[in-house]
Amino acid sequence: MVRQRCAFCTEHPIEEAAVLRWIGEDRERLTLWLCDRHLRRMQRAGRDGWEHKGKLHKIGWW
Numbered sequence: 001m002v003r004q005r006c007a008f009c010t011e012h013p014i015e016e017a018a019v020l021r022w023i024g025e026d027r028e029r030l031t032l033w034l035c036d037r038h039l040r041r042m043q044r045a046g047r048d049g050w051e052h053k054g055k056l057h058k059i060g061w062w
């Protein structure tokens with residue numbers, strides 16, 4: 001099933017991605033639908049993570 005919206009904006013998602021969301025030692029392993037823009041944003045941020053609402057996000061659960 002394809003969701004109509006990206007997890008972070010109103011754009012149509014292109015991919016369901018494994019995303020690690022963390023703040024300090026608090027880690028969440030999520031599966032989020034992402035649009036092209038947000039997917040690229042996280043890919044660009046790499047291991048440093050992309051910050052959104054005080055939490056960091058990166059592609060992959062490791």
Ligand SMILES: [Zn+2]
Pocket residue numbers: 006007008009010011034035036037038
């Ligand atoms: Zn988006």
